[in-house]
Every structure is written in structure tokens, then in C-alpha cells.
Amino acid sequence: MLSPKTWRPAWLNGLRGRHWVIGLPYAWLLLFFLAPFAVVVNFSLSQMGLVRPDSLLRQIDGAWQLTLRSSNFSNLLGDGLYFNAYLASLRMAAFTTLGCLLLGYPFAYFMARAKPARQGVLLMLVMAPFWTSFLLRVYAWKLLLGEGGWLAALMDGVGLDYVLLWLGLIEAPGKYMHTPFSLMLGLLYSYLPFMILPLYAGLAKMDLRLLEAAHDLGATPWQAFWRITVPLSRGAIAAGSMLVFIPCIGEYVIPELLGGPRTLMIGKVLWEEFFNNNDWPMACAVAVVLLLLIVLPLSWFNRVQDREARA
Amino acid sequence: MKPSQFQQPEPALARRPEAYLRIEAVDKDFGGVKAVDQVSLDIARGEIFALLGASGCGKTTLLRMLAGFESPSAGRIVLNGQDLSGLPPYARPINMMFQSYALFPHLSVWDNIAFGLRRDDLPKAQVAERVEAMLKLVQLQAFAKRRPHQLSGGQQQRVALARSLAKRPQLLLLDEPLGALDKKLREQTQLELLAIIREVGVTCVMVTHDQEEAMTMATRIAVMGQGRVLQVGVPQDIYETPASRYVADFIGNVNLMEGHVVADAPDHVNVQCLDCCHHVGHGITGTLGMAVSVALRPEKIALSHRAPASEFNRLQGVLDSQAYFGSYTVYSLRLRSGARLKVSQANASRHAEDPFHTGQTVWASWSADAQVVLNQ
Numbered sequence: 273m274l275s276p277k278t279w280r281p282a283w284l285n286g287l288r289g290r291h292w293v294i295g296l297p298y299a300w301l302l303l304f305f306l307a308p309f310a311v312v313v314n315f316s317l318s319q320m321g322l323v324r325p326d327s328l329l330r331q332i333d334g335a336w337q338l339t340l341r342s343s344n345f346s347n348l349l350g351d352g353l354y355f356n357a358y359l360a361s362l363r364m365a366a367f368t369t370l371g372c373l374l375l376g377y378p379f380a381y382f383m384a385r386a387k388p389a390r391q392g393v394l395l396m397l398v399m400a401p402f403w404t405s406f407l408l409r410v411y412a413w414k415l416l417l418g419e420g421g422w423l424a425a426l427m428d429g430v431g432l433d434y435v436l437l438w439l440g441l442i443e444a445p446g447k448y449m450h451t452p453f454s455l456m457l458g459l460l461y462s463y464l465p466f467m468i469l470p471l472y473a474g475l476a477k478m479d480l481r482l483l484e485a486a487h488d489l490g491a492t493p494w495q496a497f498w499r500i501t502v503p504l505s506r507g508a509i510a511a512g513s514m515l516v517f518i519p520c521i522g523e524y525v526i527p528e529l530l531g532g533p534r535t536l537m538i539g540k541v542l543w544e545e546f547f548n549n550n551d552w553p554m555a556c557a558v559a560v561v562l563l564l565l566i567v568l569p570l571s572w573f574n575r576v577q578d579r580e581a582r583a
Numbered sequence: 584m585k586p587s588q589f590q591q592p593e594p595a596l597a598r599r600p601e602a603y604l605r606i607e608a609v610d611k612d613f614g615g616v617k618a619v620d621q622v623s624l625d626i627a628r629g630e631i632f633a634l635l636g637a638s639g640c641g642k643t644t645l646l647r648m649l650a651g652f653e654s655p656s657a658g659r660i661v662l663n664g665q666d667l668s669g670l671p672p673y674a675r676p677i678n679m680m681f682q683s684y685a686l687f688p689h690l691s692v693w694d695n696i697a698f699g700l701r702r703d704d705l706p707k708a709q710v711a712e713r714v715e716a717m718l719k720l721v722q723l724q725a726f727a728k729r730r731p732h733q734l735s736g737g738q739q740q741r742v743a744l745a746r747s748l749a750k751r752p753q754l755l756l757l758d759e760p761l762g763a764l765d766k767k768l769r770e771q772t773q774l775e776l777l778a779i780i781r782e783v784g785v786t787c788v789m790v791t792h793d794q795e796e797a798m799t800m801a802t803r804i805a806v807m808g809q810g811r812v813l814q815v816g817v818p819q820d821i822y823e824t825p826a827s828r829y830v831a832d833f834i835g836n837v838n839l840m841e842g843h844v845v846a847d848a849p850d851h852v853n854v855q856c857l858d859c860c861h862h863v864g865h866g867i868t869g870t871l872g873m874a875v876s877v878a879l880r881p882e883k884i885a886l887s888h889r890a891p892a893s894e895f896n897r898l899q900g901v902l903d904s905q906a907y908f909g910s911y912t913v914y915s916l917r918l919r920s921g922a923r924l925k926v927s928q929a930n931a932s933r934h935a936e937d938p939f940h941t942g943q944t945v946w947a948s949w950s951a952d953a954q955v956v957l958n959q
Contacts, residue, residue, distance in 0.1 A: 484652055485685040487672040489699030490750065499698075503689045 309563075316344055316556035325552050344557035354541065354558065358565065361538040364527075365520035368459040372467035372516050373509065375460065380471035381501075384478070395472070398465050406462070410529050413458050417448040417530075424448050450532035458530040463520060467512040474508025475501070510577070518566055538562055602661075603628040603786055604649075604754060609658035611644050611810075618644040619655075620810035626803075631780060631787040633801035635794060637833070641810035642790045646756055649788060650679045663753055673702070679756035683763045684743035686731035692742050693718070693727040699750045717745040720779060737768050744776065748783055755780070757789035761796055773799060794834050798822070806830050822880075827959045831878040838879045838924050847871050853895065854956065857920040862895035864951035869958065876957045881927035883953035886914060886939060891948040900924055902943050914939065916947060 317340045318325040330337055348354045383394045401409060416423040424446070427433055433445045441453035448454055478501065486496035502509075524539035531537065538558065545555035602625035611619035619641040626632045634642035647653045649660060651672035660667045667675060678699065687695050696717050700710045718724045721741035731739055740763070747755060760776060761769045777800055780787055791797050797804050798818040805815045814826040825831035828839055842856035847869065854861040854877055861877050869875065891897045900916030903923075909930070916924040926947055939945055 479685070481681055481685040482687060484650075484672070485679075485681055485687070486698070487652075488650055488677075488679045488681075489746070490673045490702035491698075492673055495702065500687060506689075 312556045312559055315553050316560050317341055318553050319343070320551050320553055325556075341553075344553050345561070347554065348557050348561060353536070354538075357536045357538045357541045358561070360535055361521045361523075362565070364455070364459065364535070364537060365517050365523075367456065368463055368520045369467075369513050369517045371456070371460045372464050373513065376464055376467035376471055376512065377509075380468050380475055383468075383472050384475035391476070398468050398472075401465065407525065410458055410462065410526055413454065413461070413530055414449060417454050417457070419447075419449075450530070452532065452535060455527055455531040455535060458526045459520060459523065462526060463516045466515040466519075470511040470515065471505065471508045474505045474511075478504055510573070514570070518570075521566060522562060602626065603630075603663060604788070605661040606645070606649075607659050607661065609645070609648065609655045609660065611641070611648060611653060612656040617810050619648070621658075622807075622810070622812050623658075624805060624812065624815065626786065626788065628786055629784060630802045631777075631789065631800055633797035633804045634788065634790045634807055635797040635804050635834075636792065636807035638792060640807040642792075642807050643758065644810075645807075646679075646758055646788065646790045649754070650677060650756055651675050676753040677756060678747040678750055678752040678754075679758060680743045680747040680760055682758040684731075684739050686739060686742055686746070688731055691728050691730060692723060692734070695731065695742055696746050696749050699746065703750065713749055717749050720748070720782070721745045736764050737772055740764065740772060741775075744779060748779075748785065752785065755785045755787045757787060759791055759793075760789060761793070762791075769796075776800070806833060808833070824955060825878060825957070828876055828878070828957055831955065831957065836881050836925055836927070838881065838884075840877045840879070840922070842875060842877060844869055844871055844873045844875060851951070852956065858900075858918040858922060858924075859898040860895050861954055862893070862951050863954055863956055867956055869956075873958070878955040878957055879949060879953060881913065881925040882911075882929075884924070884926045884947050884949045886926055886928060887946045887948065888937060888939075888943075890946050893948070896951060896953070897946060897948040898924070899944060899946055902939055902941055902945050905939070905941060916945065 314328060315325045318328055319341055320326075328338055328340065330339065383391060383398075386394060415421050418424065427436075427448065428446050433442065433448070436442045436448075436453050437445055441456070442448055442451040482500055482504070483496050486500045487493070491499060522539045522542075523537065524543055527535060527537045527540055528543075531540075542555050542558050542562075545551050545558060604624075604626040606622055606624040606626075609619055609622045610617065622641075622645060624632075634645060636642045644653060648655050649667075651667070651670060651674075654668070662675075662677070665676075667677075687698065690698065693714055696714045697710050700713055705713070714727075715724075718727055721744055723738060723741055723745070726734060726738060726742075731742065734742065740760070744760075761773055764772055773796065789797075789800065798821075801818065803815060803817055804821050806813045806821060808829055814821060814830050816824070821830065822834055825834060825837075831837045832839065840856040840858070840861075842854040842861065844852055844867075845855045845860070846853035847866075849866045851865065852863050852867055852869070854863065854875060856877060863877075867875075890899075898918060900918045902914055903917045904915045906913045907930075911927050911929050914926045914928065916926060918924055924947060
């Protein structure tokens with residue numbers, strides 16, 4: 273006898289609920305990533321018309337003709353401006369990632385080792401900035417660091433400006449805004465939670481008996497940290513680094529508000545190509561190269577990790 | 584009146600050994616709760632000493648104090664003449680095999696075993712030599728390059744053992760060494776573990792809640808309850824001469840009967856209980872009329888259809904259930920008082936001539952040296 277539970281139409285077999293749960297959002301994401309990306313690639317191989325880029329397929333004398341132009345890419349590679357902007361962005365993203373890691377790791381570590389009741393409070397404090405608008409928070413730095421801002425006054429008071437000057441992070445004593453310093457500060461501030469959260473998750477689920485075993489075998493706390501804690505949190509470090517590094521490369525708002533004229537990051541170049549020069553194909557070429565710059569090292573990294581996990 | 588005063592003299596093995604590990608009046612206080620309460624133990628070189636007790640009895644806390652993960656609130660621990668107080672775990676000549684092993688998942692078997700040796704800055708060649716010797720000892724040479732998760736439970740246990748022995752510790756601590764293995768594997772592993780520990784000759788303190796494990800592995804056992812040591816002795820001692828009702832009940836199965844002394848002679852006492860009168864074949868330092876408990880192990884009782892000749896050490900009951908375990912059968916008798924008596928009989932022959940059936944009224948009897956008289 274068929275029970276109502278086992279009876280289902282044949283076409284539903286294999287399409288259980290879980291497939292829908294995973295499949296639908298996945299299809300959504302894929303569609304709305306791939307479709308715009310196809311448009312962007314399409315534009316990048318075209319040239320600017322009067323209002324919008326020319327179509328790649330054109331009917332000439334009744335015959336369809338496909339014209340692919342690589343001129344945008346060759347311009348991009350030939351012009352030092354773009355190269356430098358990419359380099360500056362990569363460098364900024366790398367520094368931000370490193371900075372977030374150095375600031376975030378100890379924080380996440382002690383948060384994960386705090387009493388459970390306190391962990392909740394600390395976690396909430398890390399996420400508290402998300403309660404206000406990102407734009408507002410970045411803008412607030414302008415007031416803090418600008419002339420007459422109390423943070424600026426404080427740094428003047430302790431003479432920190434001379435240290436920053438010596439480091440080459442600001443150009444004149446007492447002037448903090450629109451310098452590499454203000455940009456770095458803004459990036460670190462904005463991205464730190466994205467580093468802390470995965471690190472915390474990784475460190476909190478670590479088996480503390482492994483540290484006891486290490487101590488038992490003669491490892492000092494410092495040795496146990498480097499030999500056990502750090503290697504075991506490698507996955508969390510990688511996750512946090514990607515969450516910071518990837519969006520940081522293309523960051524536009526923070527450099528625009530806090531960065532100086534000297535640091536031209538690729539997000540800003542993209543904006544200018546699109547809105548100032550009205551050169552959509554060039555902007556799209558910049559975006560495609562940016563994507564490749566991020567995706568290629570990432571997929572290589574993933575493959576290395578997979579191979580290591582399987583070994 | 585101490586229990587040892589009215590029981591048989593302790594066997595020679597249980598005499599106070601020369602102390603290699605001395606635990607002196609150790610207390611551990613967790614915010615007002617005494618996890619370990621005035622524990623003093625002397626353990627000799629080469630002993631395999633088991634701390635046995637139910638969960639929460641303080642045995643694990645005591646072990647963690649030996650390892651250095653907790654420090655005693657009072658008292659001290661002396662190993663081979665060295666006071667361990669204040670020494671951090673990494674400075675103690677003690678290694679531990681952790682419950683469920685705590686193997687480093689990111690390191691190979693080889694590197695797991697080498698971990699402790701490398702912390703001592705031994706030369707590379709010496710580390711390699713020691714690791715190879717350990718791998719050979721636990722017969723895992725072929726698995727040196729594997730990661731822990733690629734090994735079976737039994738293999739992981741051997742890696743954990745090799746890792747804890749690699750530094751040639753003065754004291755080996757075992758925390759529920761077989762707890763993570765299934766029953767079948769446990770029996771075999773137990774013998775292997777014992778053989779390796781004996782081969783190395785290391786002094787061992789193990790913690791277990793499994794009395795069989797303690798009995799088969801340990802040279803001596805300390806039974807713990809509520810942070811205190813209730814009894815210390817060789818396994819036979821603990822089983823055959825329990826010092827208290829708690830120990831008698833915790834180790835193996837036992838029938839406990841309450842009664843009072845009705846005859847007190849130098850060579851025997853009689854104890855009148857509800858269902859029978861015990862004739863105990865040795866004297867006790869008690870007084871006539873004193874309330875005592877009589878502990879009687881199920882396997883020391885014989886069942887019969889006909890009444891035994893003696894009026895002592897016998898009782899009649901209705902057989903109300905039986906459980907067949909293959910090599911033996913456990914019978915449960917309902918007595919006149921309503922109490923139950925557990926009787927265990929070896930199934931020495933394949934087909935009993937006159938089997939006992941549930942519902943029958945049968946006789947149970949035992950000899951004059953089967954019981955233990957307890958007053959606490």
C-alpha cells in the first residue's frame with residue numbers, strides 16, 4: 273500500500289525540498305551576476321557611440337557582422353595611469369588586509385577566549401557600527417580628522433603628526449584629511465569587522481584541549497599559539513582576508529571621501545571613465561581587468577587549499 | 584572503628600609502597616565547591632594506578648592537577664623528590680594521553696609524535712630516531728604520513744600513546760584511555776596498551792569510570808567519591824573487601840542487607856537481617872546489637888531446589904526473573920520482606936539437569952566467608 277509520504281510524482285523524485293532551497297537563490301545569484309557581466313564584457317569590446325556603446329553585431333549591406341575591438345584593453349595596458357591605479361589599489365587593499373589582520377586577530381582571539389556571557393556583548397559591539405549608515409560613519413571621520421576636529425587636536429597635542437610625517441603618511445604637520453593616513457584609517461575602520469567576525473568564528477570553535485596537549489608536550493603558550501592556534505585558524509584568516517581584500521580593491525566611497533588627490537584608486541578611475549569621460553567601453557574594460565585580477569589569484573588559492581586538504 | 588580493623592589482613596601487594604609520586608593533602612576548591620577534598624596518595628615507581636569513580640567525583644580534577652592544568656588550592660604534589668607546585672604543564676616531566684586523544688589535526692602522525700621532542704630542541708637526527716622507535720612500538724610505521732582523521736579510532740589511540748611516551752615522561756597520565764573505543768575493540772586495545780606500558784616501564788596514573796578497565800589494567804585502584812578517596816587497594820581487595828557500602832555498590836554487583844549483630848565471638852559473628860541470619864566466619868571489632876550492613880556478591884550465592892542443611896546463610900525466595908548472559912545467568916529472587924536478591928550462576932554445563940524456572944520458589948545459600956560486614 274502506498275503511504276501518502278512515499279507517493280510523489282516521478283518528476284519530483286530527485287528534486288527534494290533541499291534542492292529548491294539551495295538551487296533557487298543560487299540560480300538568482302548566478303543569473304544576476306552573469307547577465308550584467310555579459311553586458312559589461314560586451315561593452316568592453318565595443319566603442320562609444322553617441323549615447324551608448326555601439327552594438328557588436330551590426331547589419332552592414334544586409335549581412336550580419338561581428339566586430340570585436342581590443343583597443344580598450346590595449347589602451348588600458350599601454351597607459352601608465354591605469355597600471356598605477358591598479359597597483360595603488362592592490363597595495364592599499366593589501367595594507368588594509370594586513371592591518372585588519374594585525375588589529376583583528378588579537379581582538380578575535382581574546383573575544384573567543386572570553387567568558388561566554390561577555391562574548392555576546394563583545395560580538396554585539398563589533399557589529400554595532402552596522403547600525404548606522406556606512407556613508408555617515410565614513411563622513412564622520414572628516415569631522416574627526418579635519419581642522420578643529422577633536423581627534424586631530426588630540427594627535428596634535430601628543431605630537432603624533434610628526435611621527436606620521438616622518439612615516440610619509442601625511443604631508444604637513446597638523447593636516448590629516450585627504451592623506452594616505454586618513455584613507456588608511458578609513459579603510460581599516462570600515463573593514464575591521466569583516467576580518468574579526470570570521471576570525472572569531474574560527475577561533476571560538478577551536479578545540480582548546482589541543483592547546484592543553486601542546487602545553488603538556490612542552491610548548492610554551494607562545495609556541496602553542498604559533499604551532500597550533502595559528503595553523504588551525506588558517507581557514508578563518510583566509511576567509512577574513514578575502515572579505516577585506518576583495519571589496520577593498522574596488523573601493524570607491526572611502527577614497528573619494530577620505531583619500532587625497534595623490535592616491536588614485538581603480539574604483540575612482542572607473543567612476544571617472546564612466547561619468548566624467550562618458551566612455552562606457554573603457555570603464556567596462558577597467559572592470560573586466562579588475563575582476564580578472566581578483567578571480568584568477570583567488571581560484572588559484574582555492575585550488576592550492578583543496579589540494580592541501582586532500583593530501 | 585575503622586573498617587579495615589574487622590576485615591581480613593590486607594594482601595602483601597597493598598602494603599604502603601615507597602612513594603615515587605606523593606600527593607599530599609591536596610584540595611581543589613572551585614568557587615566554594617570542593618572538587619578534590621584532602622586527597623593523599625603514595626604511588627610507587629612502575630605502578631599503574633587507577634583513579635576510579637563516577638563522573639563528578641574529582642578524579643579528572645586530580646589528574647589535571649598532576650598535569651599542571653589546575654593548581655591545588657592546598658597541599659602539594661611531589662614527583663621523584665621534585666615539588667611540582669608552581670610548575671606550568673610545559674615544564675613538568677609528565678605527559679598525558681588525553682580523552683579522545685586531542686591529536687593535532689593539521690599535523691601528520693609523524694609530526695604529532697615529534698611535537699614534544701621538537702619543543703625540547705633535540706637534534707633532528709635524534710628526533711627522527713625517537714619518532715621511528717615510537718612508531719615501531721605502536722606498530723604504525725606504515726601510517727607515519729597520514730593525518731589523524733585518516734586513521735581508525737584504535738590507530739588514533741596508538742598515536743596518542745606514542746605521542747605521550749615519546750618524551751620518556753617520568754609519569755604518564757591516561758584520561759579515560761579506552762573511553763572513545765567501542766566495546767569489542769576496547770578489550771583488545773586494553774591488552775595492547777598494557778603490554779606497551781609494561782615494556783616502557785613508565786609509572787602511570789589513569790582516570791576511568793569503568794571499573795572493569797580499572798580492574799584489568801591497574802596494579803592498584805583508588806575509588807573516589809565526592810572529591811575524597813574512599814578506598815585504595817589492589818583490584819581483588821577493592822572487590823572482595825570493600826570498605827564501605829558505596830564502594831561495594833560501585834564496584835560490581837552486590838546485595839546489601841541491613842541487620843544487627845546477634846552473636847559476637849572471636850572467630851565468628853552472626854548478623855540477623857530481615858530475610859535471613861548471616862553466620863560470618865571471622866570476628867569483627869563491634870559490639871552486640873550494633874547495626875551493620877552485609878554485602879554479598881551475586882556470584883558467591885548458590886541456588887538449589889532443596890533446602891540447605893545449615894540454618895544460617897540461607898534464604899528462600901520466589902524466582903521472578905532471569906537474564907541469560909551466555910557464560911552465566913543472573914537470577915532475581917523476591918524475598919519475603921519484599922527485597923530482591925541477585926544471584927549469578929555460571930553456566931558450567933550446556934544443559935542444566937534441573938533448571939530453575941521463573942515463578943518457582945528456590946533456596947539461596949552461601950558459605951561463611953562469602954560476606955563482608957560493613958558499618959559505613
